[in-house]
Amino acid sequence: MxxxxxxxxxxxxxxxxxxxxxxxxxxxxxxxxxxxxxxxxxxxxxxxxxxxxxxxxxxxxxxxxxxxxxxxxxxxxxxxxxxxxxxxxxxxxxxxxxxxxxxxxxxxxxxxxxxxxxxxxxxxxxxxxxxxxxxxxxxxxxxxxxxxxxxxxxxxxxxxxxxxxxxxxxxxxxxxxxxxxxxxxTLAPSFDRSFLAPSNPPPPCPDALADRLFVPVSCVSAPPATAAVTNRIYRVAADDVAALQESAGHGRGRRTKLEAFTAHLWQLYARAAASSGQRRTCCMGVVVDGRTRLRRDGAMKGYFGNVLTIPYGVKGSDDLRGMALADAADDVHRWVVEAATGDHFRGLIDWVESLRPEPTVAKAYLGGGDGFGDGAGATACVVSSGMRFPVGEVDFGWGRPAFASYHFPWPGGAGYVMPMPSARGDGDWMVYVHAAPEVVTAMEQEPTVFKALDCDYVFDRV
The missing domain is CATH 3.30.559.10 (Chloramphenicol acetyltransferase-like domain)
Structure with missing residues (x-):
């Protein structure tokens, strides 16, 4: 035992x-x-x-x-x-x-x-x-x-x-x-690798966007000593999500809830840097799924594997703190939309092919630089949307779960944040956070958005 x-x-x-x-x-x-x-x-x-x-x-x-x-x-x-x-x-x-x-x-x-x-x-x-x-x-x-x-x-x-x-x-x-x-x-898994086959013949030059977002591991200098990290799960109320979205699109078109949330988180990272007396660059990345970008006919709906890219943005902490949320959300929208295309995913497939068997890494995890040296002094975080998490469908015969969450306390130095739907189905979010202690402190010190998760919220309907 x-x-x-x-x-x-x-x-x-x-x-x-x-x-x-x-x-x-x-x-x-x-x-x-x-x-x-x-x-x-x-x-x-x-x-x-x-x-x-x-x-x-x-x-x-x-x-x-x-x-x-x-x-x-x-x-x-x-x-x-x-x-x-x-x-x-x-x-x-x-x-x-x-x-x-x-x-x-x-x-x-x-x-x-x-x-x-x-x-x-x-x-x-x-x-x-x-x-x-x-x-x-x-x-x-x-x-x-x-x-x-x-x-x-x-x-x-x-x-x-x-x-x-x-x-x-x-x-x-x-x-x-x-x-x-x-x-x-009705949805059967597909393991058809031809969906992600490289071009034949290969393109004459590497994809520029892929080259900006990823880097061969051989070009990455030795990582710094692993810093302390804190893991939390917070609740974000549906009204606060809606308020973020409204503020993020103020006067300039609608932004998605994820874009608004990411912009807010980006600014929190800047506040955390300021609270520790540091003037740092803050790198924020967003995981983008490519299934519907590669095949708009739904043919990849059942594809089993990884179909991901990670666009990112980098700004100085002082600049981020001085921006309106709508301006930060505009920036997030710009680099997410740039990567959310079939052309980018096809270019990324060919870019990897040109380097094999050399392993690669997303620059978003390195603070936006080509290596840890280039990203020195940078904080980094990646947001991965879990809003398609099918909480209500994972019923093994004894009812819906009262609570569910992904769990990713990875050993890297970059933060990782995943918002997911509440098992209550009330529009609230459950947000898994893996971040530096000063970032968690900034989340908990703000008056709204990140709320402590208590057992009464989870189990009061049971």
Whole structure:
């Protein structure tokens, strides 16, 4: 048994792993290798987590013993989503690729002892989710289900980001939940790499925008010492989201909610720099999905893999603090729209092809420079929209989750922020934040927008 201890409301709670197993696909298949696409190869080796809290009260005995349901349905859905049951290996060129071996998914069952879900301080990620989301040791994906005294349970998953993005994993989660309920889904996963095939013949010169947004790893100087980071989950009320959007588009056309939120966050980073007595440049990036940009006919709707780019902007902290929100949002809109085109994604595919097997990295994570040296003195953050997170559809047969969030405490120095819809369906946002302590302080000191996440908000409707 493995014991992990976390503090909730000042009390020590021990999460004990009671059993471990490996869930293989329900039907055997021939071992095969599946190449990662050029857009997959943009990702370094890193894992992403996600977790769902099911309250259980008044919903029958199924939540009290969720593991058998989860295992049987997982085995079924892995037949279609077979790459998740494989492992990432190196090919002859040293690049990562998928070995679809059917090894299965590591599955842990755990108990939180005498703790109840309501005890968890979900907003304090380092105290709660870190013990409820499993750490992957092998394979592409792993699962942990943790039972609580109240009859509730938390289902946590971790997956290799090189294999898929959040859009893809959301597809899998919906299919897994449907299998548990005995239902079916109409959207089947596609692993057709021809969607992301490089040009033949290759273009005569590299894509200029791709060259601005990404850089070969060999051009990056050694990273600085890892700085302290804080992980939080906040609530942003629907009214505050609407107010940000209204302010961001004031007198100059409508901006999306994500653009408005990103502009506000960018300015918060500038305030954090000022509060620490530093005059720094602030780099803000936004993850853009390319499925509908590459194929407007919907052919890539079921594509499983990474189809992402990360445009960014860089401004001095003094400049950002002196700007109106609408001006900052205009800047965000400009560089997001520039990258949200099929031409850019096709150029990015060809750019990666011209460098293979040299690995690359997004400049947004480096403060906008070609290396850590160029970005010295810069703060960096990337915003990834989780607004398509299908919280209400991840029902394994015991009702909608009371709470759910992605979980990405990655080891890099750049911040990472992901807004997601509230499980309550009331228009509020849940915002996962991985950032420097001074940025978190700036968030918590402002009078609006970022609100503490308390258990009454999460569980008062249960």
């Amino acid at each position: 493995v014991h992990e201890t976390t503090k909730v409301h000042g009390h020590e709670v021990t999460v004990t792993t009671t059993s471990t197993s490996t869930v293989a696909p329900a039907l055997p298949s021939q071992e095969q290798r599946l190449a990662l696409s050029n857009l997959d190869l943009l990702l370094p080796p890193m894992d992403v987590g996600v977790f769902f809290c099911y309250a259980g009260a008044g919903q029958g005995a199924a939540v009290a013993a969720p593991a058998p349901i989860l295992k049987v349905s997982l085995a079924k859905v892995l037949v279609a989503y077979y790459p998740l049951a494989g492992e990432v290996v190196a090919n002859a060129a040293g690049e990562a690729e998928l070995l679809c071996s059917g090894r299965g998914v590591d599955f842990a069952e755990a108990s939180a002892g005498g703790a109840e879900l309501r005890d968890l301080r979900l907003g304090m990620v380092d105290e709660s989710a870190d013990k409820l989301v499993p750490k992957k040791k092998a394979g592409v994906m792993c699962v942990q289900v943790t039972k609580f005294k109240c009859g509730g349970a938390v289902v946590g998953c971790t997956f290799d980001h090189r294999v898929c993005d959040a859009y893809s994993f959301n597809m899998f989660l919906v299919a897994w939940a449907a299998a548990a309920r005995g239902s079916s889904v």
